[in-house]
Amino acid sequence: MAWLSNPFAFTRWPVTILTSILYLAVLIPLLIVHTGVPSPPKSETPIHGINLTEAWLDLQLLTSSYHPYNSRRNDEVHAWLLQRINSLLEENTGASLLPTETVSKAYVFDDTVSNSTFSSPGISPSSGISVYFEGTNLIVYIPGIDDDATTWWLDPNGKPSKRNAVLVNAHYDSVSTGFGSTDDGVGVVCILQLVKYFSTPGNKPQNGVVLLLNNGEEDFLNGANVFGQHPMSKVVSTFLNLEGAGAGGRAALFRSTDEAVTKAYAHSKYPFGSSVSADGFNRGLVRSQTDYVIFNGKLGYRGLDVAFIGPRARYHTDQDDSRHTGKASLWHMLSGAVATSRALTSASLTTNLEPGHTPGSPSLWFDLFGRTFAILKAHTFFALSVTLLVVGPILLLLTLALLYRVDKFYLWSGSRPYHMPNGDDEIRLYGWRGFFRFPLILLAACATPIALAFLQVKENQHIAHSSEWAVWSMMISSFVFVAWFFCRAADFSRPSSLTRAYGFSWIWAGWWTFLVVATVFEEHFHLLGTYFVLIYAATVWFATWLSYLELFSLPKKSVYCRGKFGEDHASSRSRSTSRPPHASASGQEDNAEQSENEEDEPTERSSLLRSRGRSTFKGYHPESDEPSPAAPVKDDQGDTYEEQEWSQSQWTWLWVLQVIVLVPINLILVGQLALLTTEALHQTGQDGSSTFLVYIMIAVCTILLFSPVVPILHRFTWHVPIFLLLVLAATMIYNLTAFPFSPGNRLKLFFQQQIDLDAGNNSVSLQGVPPYVRHAIANLPSSTGQELACIKTGPSDNLEKCSWSGIAPNVVNPPKSLLEKQYKSWLNFNVTRVNVSDSDNRARFILYGRNTRSCKITFDQPISAFQVEGQAPRDKRFTPVPEGGSQEIRLWSRTWDRAWTVDVSWDNPSADDDSKSKASTTPLQGKVVCSWSDANQVGVIPAFDEAKHYVPSWVAITKAGDGLVEGYKKFQV
Numbered sequence: 001m002a003w004l005s006n007p008f009a010f011t012r013w014p015v016t017i018l019t020s021i022l023y024l025a026v027l028i029p030l031l032i033v034h035t036g037v038p039s040p041p042k043s044e045t046p047i048h049g050i051n052l053t054e055a056w057l058d059l060q061l062l063t064s065s066y067h068p069y070n071s072r073r074n075d076e077v078h079a080w081l082l083q084r085i086n087s088l089l090e091e092n093t094g095a096s097l098l099p100t101e102t103v104s105k106a107y108v109f110d111d112t113v114s115n116s117t118f119s120s121p122g123i124s125p126s127s128g129i130s131v132y133f134e135g136t137n138l139i140v141y142i143p144g145i146d147d148d149a150t151t152w153w154l155d156p157n158g159k160p161s162k163r164n165a166v167l168v169n170a171h172y173d174s175v176s177t178g179f180g181s182t183d184d185g186v187g188v189v190c191i192l193q194l195v196k197y198f199s200t201p202g203n204k205p206q207n208g209v210v211l212l213l214n215n216g217e218e219d220f221l222n223g224a225n226v227f228g229q230h231p232m233s234k235v236v237s238t239f240l241n242l243e244g245a246g247a248g249g250r251a252a253l254f255r256s257t258d259e260a261v262t263k264a265y266a267h268s269k270y271p272f273g274s275s276v277s278a279d280g281f282n283r284g285l286v287r288s289q290t291d292y293v294i295f296n297g298k299l300g301y302r303g304l305d306v307a308f309i310g311p312r313a314r315y316h317t318d319q320d321d322s323r324h325t326g327k328a329s330l331w332h333m334l335s336g337a338v339a340t341s342r343a344l345t346s347a348s349l350t351t352n353l354e355p356g357h358t359p360g361s362p363s364l365w366f367d368l369f370g371r372t373f374a375i376l377k378a379h380t381f382f383a384l385s386v387t388l389l390v391v392g393p394i395l396l397l398l399t400l401a402l403l404y405r406v407d408k409f410y411l412w413s414g415s416r417p418y419h420m421p422n423g424d425d426e427i428r429l430y431g432w433r434g435f436f437r438f439p440l441i442l443l444a445a446c447a448t449p450i451a452l453a454f455l456q457v458k459e460n461q462h463i464a465h466s467s468e469w470a471v472w473s474m475m476i477s478s479f480v481f482v483a484w485f486f487c488r489a490a491d492f493s494r495p496s497s498l499t500r501a502y503g504f505s506w507i508w509a510g511w512w513t514f515l516v517v518a519t520v521f522e523e524h525f526h527l528l529g530t531y532f533v534l535i536y537a538a539t540v541w542f543a544t545w546l547s548y549l550e551l552f553s554l555p556k557k558s559v560y561c562r563g564k565f566g567e568d569h570a571s572s573r574s575r576s577t578s579r580p581p582h583a584s585a586s587g588q589e590d591n592a593e594q595s596e597n598e599e600d601e602p603t604e605r606s607s608l609l610r611s612r613g614r615s616t617f618k619g620y621h622p623e624s625d626e627p628s629p630a631a632p633v634k635d636d637q638g639d640t641y642e643e644q645e646w647s648q649s650q651w652t653w654l655w656v657l658q659v660i661v662l663v664p665i666n667l668i669l670v671g672q673l674a675l676l677t678t679e680a681l682h683q684t685g686q687d688g689s690s691t692f693l694v695y696i697m698i699a700v701c702t703i704l705l706f707s708p709v710v711p712i713l714h715r716f717t718w719h720v721p722i723f724l725l726l727v728l729a730a731t732m733i734y735n736l737t738a739f740p741f742s743p744g745n746r747l748k749l750f751f752q753q754q755i756d757l758d759a760g761n762n763s764v765s766l767q768g769v770p771p772y773v774r775h776a777i778a779n780l781p782s783s784t785g786q787e788l789a790c791i792k793t794g795p796s797d798n799l800e801k802c803s804w805s806g807i808a809p810n811v812v813n814p815p816k817s818l819l820e821k822q823y824k825s826w827l828n829f830n831v832t833r834v835n836v837s838d839s840d841n842r843a844r845f846i847l848y849g850r851n852t853r854s855c856k857i858t859f860d861q862p863i864s865a866f867q868v869e870g871q872a873p874r875d876k877r878f879t880p881v882p883e884g885g886s887q888e889i890r891l892w893s894r895t896w897d898r899a900w901t902v903d904v905s906w907d908n909p910s911a912d913d914d915s916k917s918k919a920s921t922t923p924l925q926g927k928v929v930c931s932w933s934d935a936n937q938v939g940v941i942p943a944f945d946e947a948k949h950y951v952p953s954w955v956a957i958t959k960a961g962d963g964l965v966e967g968y969k970k971f972q973v
Contacts, residue, residue, distance in 0.1 A: 006652070008653045010712075011652075011715065012715050012717045015655070015712055015715035016715070016717045019663070019709060019712065022663050022664065025664075026668060027667060027671060029369055030369070030671045031675070033272075033370040034250075034675040034676075037249060037326070037329050037332055038269075038270050040052060040328050040331035047197070047335070047338055048202065048203065049196055049200030050193050050196065050334065051196065052330070052334070054193075055190075055192070055334060056189075056327050058084065058189045058192055059181065059185050059325070059330060060322050062077065062185050062188060062189065063174075063179040063321055063322055064179070065936045066177065066935060066936050067172075067173060067174050067180065068175055068176040068218060068219075068933045069216045069853075069854070069892065070176075070852060070931060070932070070962070070963065071176070071934035071936065072934060073934070073936055074173055074215070077172055077173075078138070078215065081172060081188070081192075081213055082138060084192055085108055085140055085192065085195055088192065088195050088199070089108070089195065091196075092196065092200050093199075105142070106141065106198075106199050107140070107141045107143075108139070108140050109138070109139040109232065110136075110138060111135055111137045111138070111139060111226075114137070114227075114229040114230050115132065115870070115871055115872050116131075116132075116135070116226040116229050116872070117130070117131065117872070117874065118130070118878035118879065118880075119881050120220075120879070121883075121884070122882070122887065125884030126884040126887065127887050128881065128886040128887065128888075129888045129890065130866060130881055130882075130888065131222065131225075131889075131890045131892070132868040132871055132890070132892065132902075133216060133222040133225065133892040134226075134893050135214070135215060135226035135229075136216075136894050137212060137214045137227055138213040138215075139211070139212050139213075139230065140211040141209070141210050141235075142195075142198045142205065142209045142211070144164075144165070144205040144206050144207040144345060145204060145205070145207075146162070146164065146206060147160075147164070147165070147208040147235075148160045148161045148162055148235075152231075153231035159234055160234060163235055163236070164235070165209060165235040165236050166237070166238050166240065166345050167212060167238070167240070167295065167301065167303070168210070168212070168240045168242070168337065168341050169214060169224065169239060169241050169242065169295070170184045170188045170214075170242045171184050171188075171215065171216070171217030171291065172184070172213045172214070172215055173216055173218050174218065175218050175958070175959055176934070176935055176959050176963070177957060177958045177964075178316045178318060178958070179318060179320055179322075180320060181322050181324070182244030182248070182308040182325055183245060183246075183315065183316070184243055184244050185244075185322075186242070186251075186330050187242030187244065188213060190242055190334045191211050191242070193334060193338075194211055194338065194341060197338060198211075206346050207346075208345070210235065212232075214291065216892065219890075219892070221289065221290075221291055224291035225294055227294075227299075228294075228298065228877065229872055229875065237302065238261055238302050238303045239295045239303035240306065240337065240340055240341055241292050241304065241305045242306055242307070242333060242337060243290045243291070244307055244315075245288065245308060245315050246315050246320070247308070247315075247320045247324040247325050248308070248324055248325050248326050248329050249309065250308070250332050251272065251306050251333040252272045252273035252306065252308075252309050252676070253271070253273035253305070253306050253365070254273055254305055254306075254309065255277070255278045255292055255305035256278065256303075256363065257362075258361055258362060259362070259375055259377045260302075260361075261302050261304055261344065262304070262363050262375050263343070264340050264344045265304055265306070265340045265343075265373065266373040266375060268335065268336035268373070270336065270371070271336070271370065272332075272370050273365070273367060273676075274365065274676055275364040275366065275529050276673050277529075277680065278528070279528065279529035280677065280680065290307065292305040298877050298878060304340065306333065308329065308333070309676070310680065310683070311679070311745065312680075312684060313683045313745045313746050313747075313748065314956075315748075316748070316958045316959065317748060318948075318957075319746075361379060362526060362528060363377050363378060363528070364376050364378065364529070364531040366672060367672070376531065378522065378526070381522060381528070384534060385522070386519065388534065388541065389512065389515055389516060392508075392537075392541045393512070395545065396508075396544065396548065399548045403548065407557050407558055408551055408556055410429060410498065410551060410557070410644075410646065411498060411502075412431055412435065413431030413557070414429065414430070414431060414432050415427060415429055416557050427560070429646065430644045433495075433496040433498065434490075434494070434496035435498075435502050437494075437503075438502055438506045439506055441487055441490065442483070442506075442707060444482055444483075444486055445483035445703075445707075446707075448479060448482045449475040449479050449698075449702050449703065450696065452478055452732070453692065453695035453696045453698070455736070456735060460735060460736050460737070460740060461685065461692075461695075462685055462686075462691060462740035463736075463738060463740045464682045464685075464691070464698075464740075465686065465740050465745055466741055466742045466744070466745035467735065467738065467740070468682040468698075470735055472678070472698060472702075473731045474727075474728060474732050474735055475698050475702040476702050476705075477727040477728035477731065479703060480713075480721060481724045481728060483710050483713055484713045484714075484720075484721040485721070488714055490714065491714035495643045496644065497643040499714060500547050500550075500655060501547035501550070501551070504543045504544040504547050504711055505544055507540050507544070508543075508544040511533070512537060514536075514537065515533050518530035531669075532666075532673060535669055536666050543708075546657060547654075549654070550650060550651050550654045551650075553649055554647065554649060555646060555649060560646045659708075662709075666704070666708060670705050671705060673701070674697075674701035674705070678694075678697075681694050683745070685769065686768065688795045741954035746954050746955055747768060747769060747772055747776075747955050748768065748955075748956045749776055749951070749957055750766065750960035751765070751944055751947055751957050751958070751960055751964060752764075752961050752963075752966065753765070753809060753943050753964060754965075754966045755823060755965070755966070757823045757827050758824065761805075763803045763804070763805065763806070764782070764943045765802060765804075765960070766801075766947065766957075767793060767799055767802075767960055768799060768800065769798075770799070771800075773799075774788065774790070774802060776951045776955045777802055779952060780947060780950050780951070782804070782805075782807050782946060783806075786805060788803065789802065789803045789804070790802040790803075806943040806946075807942040808942070809932070809940070809965045810941075811851060811934075812825075812851045813851075825850065826849065826850050826967050827850070827855070827928065827929075827968075827969055828847070828848050829845060829928045829971070830846045830847075831843055831844065831928075831973045832844050832973070833973050834903070840905070841906045841907065841924070842903065843903070843904050843905075844901065844902070845903075845928070846900070846902075847900050847902070848900075849897070849930030850897060850930075851896065851932065852897075852931060853893040853894065853897075853898055854890075854931045854962060855891045855928070855929060856889060856928075856930075857889045857891075857904075857928055857929070859886075859888070859925070860887075860924075861887075861924065861925075862885025862886055862906070863881070863885055863886055863905065863906045863924075864885050864906055864907050865880070865904070865905045866905070867902070868891070904924075923972045924973050925971065925972045926970070926971060927968045927970050928969050928970075929966050930966070930967055931961075931962050931965065931966050932964065935964055941964055944964055
């Protein structure tokens with residue numbers, strides 16, 4: 001084959017083969033890294049002090065049942081974890097030691113004393129939520145070599161002399177509908193193994209470690225809040241939070257406070273994650289939170305958030321179990337936790353990690369194929385961005401100026417004036433050819449995937465839930481095929497050797513603009529996920545600069561023009577094509593595009609062969625009075641390209657360097673971001689998030705990934721684009737018509753049962769994506785013959801909540817013959833008004849719920865203050881009541897069948913002095929509610945059992961609120 005003689009020539013087969021190989025060589029490893037997990041080691045003890053087999057068995061035992069805070073099983077898990085901690089410490093204490101070895105002393109705290117009262121603002125200013133919570137956290141403190149050796153925590157007012165310990169946190173409660181394998185069972189067994197690791201002889205940390213197993217994260221991050229009341233919170237400076245939002249896969253670093261602590265995570269053997277996820281998470285693209293916001297936002301620690309990010313369809317469902325997690329995922333988080341916590345405890349790091357004194361620099365980060373980790377300070381990113389914005393254009397302009405100086409500036413050159421003794425003439429250079437080509441082609445190519453995004457949302461918006469790769473295939477094939485089609489059409493009609501130079505120049509202009517925006521956003525909004533813009537713009541600049549350097553290989557314009565006119569032909573040429581003496585060179589340049597299309601009238605001296613005869617100088621033909629507009633060049637397929645004839649000496653190998661610079665770097669950066677965001681967002685539509693965001697994100701990432709090859713697509717053979725056309729047709733039909741859910745990618749429907757304990761009314765509801773929620777309910781026997789009461793709900797009213805009279809619950813074991821009467825006994829309360837003066841609005845609630853430790857009081861109008869009997873002194877770091885007031889007080893007890901005494905006060909609804917006396921008698925209305933969440937035993941919540949049993953296989957049932965069952969009574973005082 002001809003292309004083998006010059007495998008780097010800018011012809012079709014080399015361009016097609018080398019570019020395709022380059023894309024595949026990067027994309028395939030990216031997909032493998034993203035969808036796979038490093039295999040766990042064969043050894044049971046891959047790290048000194050770590051037992052992987054033991055950790056896996058602990059995970060299986062921990063996740064054998066649901067264990068939410070408000071369940072009896074939660075107490076059993078608490079007792080089992082305490083026993084496991086003590087046995088691990090005893091095992092290491094009793095180990096035989098070498099004379100030089102010592103065992104790290106460890107202190108275990110079973111915190112059944114601390115309680116916390118705090119509030120959070122609601123959706124509206126007057127819809128805040130207040131919480132009183134009694135914790136049952138388990139805390140292990142292993143002092144480091146440099147720690148305070150005294151037992152300062154025994155003094156009620158004691159404080160450590162140093163604040164240098166590292167907190168590693170996981171929560172041991174699960175949701176009421178999930179086994180909690182990745183949320184957060186893997187994190188819990190990692191904590192157990194860290195207890196074993198740091199207490200193993202030879203592993204004593206330089207600075208102390210606080211290992212926290214908190215209880216109550218799932219319902220309002222309660223366990224992390226109450227940790228702030230424990231003495232061990234005073235010794236912590238940094239933290240590592242271990243979390244999960246899926247089942248299986250890799251654990252990703254998705255939030256970090258600063259560059260110094262991020263460097264600790266870089267010690268992981270398999271680092272994974274990108275700072276883009278922090279920007280998306282902090283702006284609510286994923287509708288959930290972790291303990292990170294408590295440790296950093298309220299307690300002021302600096303640290304890291306590491307979590308499993310998908311698949312989200314298994315998050316908070318019965319598929320979040322050890323079977324769907326796997327030992328490989330356990331090893332990925334465990335190995336990273338050991339390396340990160342060990343690095344955080346090292347003296348070289350902790351010396352500059354004191355909270356409040358050295359806040360650290362915000363940073364951006366990303367992994368490279370899950371093996372290495374890149375970290376860059378935010379101010380360094382800003383400095384590099386400004387440098388490229390200023391220096392980049394200057395260097396390009398200097399290169400263009402040098403081209404002009406050496407008389408090789410063919411860009412934007414329509415023609416060249418040539419002065420002859422008998423008059424002026426011009427040589428057409430056709431330098432404008434291809435200038436407007438790239439933006440027009442790119443506009444058409446970009447419009448295609450964007451139009452498909454709108455079409456997909458309109459016709460089958462949830463297909464990405466189960467078939468995200470089909471969506472990706474459709475987007476990629478549409479962009480590449482459309483871009484190739486128009487590139488080939490343009491090259492067939494108007495071939496130009498400047499296509500690459502103009503194309504990369506347009507790309508550079510676009511990315512220079514994007515870099516300006518990214519720099520402003522980083523400076524003012526602290527968006528660090530835009531780091532790829534800087535690197536992308538730098539590689540585009542380099543490719544553009546190479547295009548300009550390539551022009552130095554061309555002949556000088558003056559030499560080329562002299563070659564076009566011999567002495568014998570000059571006078572006749574000037575007589576037949578002479579122009580008025582006043583015609584200026586600038587005017588000819590301004591009309592360059594028009595001059596390209598002009599043709600001289602044929603004369604009797606015109607050659608019949610025109611441009612196909614022998615040439616004496618490149619494309620000059622002595623048989624013709626008119627120079628040929630292009631020089632015929634044959635590629636490896638024998639096809640002829642008639643580009644500008646002065647381009648025959650142009651280098652044909654620099655395109656390889658341009659593609660090597662552009663494609664791999666940008667594929668790694670943008671490809672990784674595309675895969676991470678796809679994994680994080682493609683199943684969030686079931687939660688009420690925008691599905692259009694998913695498709696437009698895929699469309700934009702497709703454009704970013706493949707736009708760098710548009711300047712060379714005209715050199716592609718037809719084989720790859722036609723194959724992609726077939727892929728486009730197949731995937732489009734599938735994506736527009738296929739059912740969007742499957743047993744492996746189920747649609748989550750949110751269950752809740754509510755009972756009016758006074759009237760005995762029983763209502764079961766499922767909330768989810770319409771119309772699928774109605775299809776699922778139609779399969780439930782209890783809904784047969786009933787008319788559903790459906791209302792719109794969700795963040796944008798894009799979900800539907802449908803209710804019907806369901807099967808009565810049995811959460812407190814009432815006799816069936818006295819069911820209605822026994823409903824009333826599930827919850828008892830008394831509320832009385834307590835007014836010190838006529839202007840006061842105060843009331844006291846005493847409430848008691850049977851077989852529960854979770855109740856709440858909701859108010860029709862917000863309260864301004866509250867006090868729970870037995871609560872600890874207010875923590876100034878926690879907001880007592882939001883500025884607009886609270887409409888809900890959530891009460892959590894560590895004991896069962898607890899009676900709460902709650903005092904509340906509220907402001908007068910009118911500030912008018914004449915109405916104060918009347919306002920003080922305005923009644924306070926609302927509900928007293930208790931919750932039940934234990935669904936481990938079949939028959940306790942029959943409606944929940946029925947839903948799990950009868951819904952289609954493509955549906956998963958998850959919780960809609962704190963309790964699966966809520967019983968309420970109304971009040972007025």
